[in-house]
Amino acid sequence: DSGVTQTPKHLITATGQRVTLRCSPRSGDLSVYWYQQSLDQGLQFLIQYYNGEERAKGNILERFSAQQFPDLHSELNLSSLELGDSALYFCASSPRQGGNEKLFFGSGTQLSVL
């Protein structure tokens, strides 16, 4: 158990809908990272937050947004969903801002857009 909690584990929805994925980092970790894993793809970096502030951005679509709350949990919002958004979404956390820290991953949220 990495200590990172992601909910829900599975999500099935329809095209055009909006969903929210939730992540609770390990106790004491200030950074949260979101990654997307599509079929046969590696882990694509989406966005990173540190202590409530956005610190790094990857190839995150404009239809996607995220935030980190004062209690350090994070939410990833996906809107106007398309079939291609079906993927495994991972959250990871680290104590500080990374660079030379290992990331601890949650078990992911499997999103299926039908």
Next chain:
Amino acid sequence: DQQVKQNSPSLSVQEGRISILNCDYTNSMFDYFLWYKKYPAEGPTFLISISSIKDKNEDGRFTVFLNKSAKHLSLHIVPSQPGDSAVYFCAAGSTTSGTYKYIFGTGTRLKVLA
């Protein structure tokens, strides 16, 4: 632009033999590298890391080698065990660029045959 590449999607090795997983990167700003192992339906778990000030790091059966001039790293598993069968991801980050995201490769699926 895939900055971190794992060119072998899969690898099969006999139990007891050495497994060698390779990873190449293109960005010379990367100076910290990690290997993760992922079982089905679980999040990636940290295996071993290496800083660019070293060319080798060892932890039990796992050794990571870094060749900075070739922008290449490899993970050696000796001896390989059936429980090592998983997908292995390499990741690269920079401690000096001011951004703290880790870029992951597409993974290599290792199968250790009993």
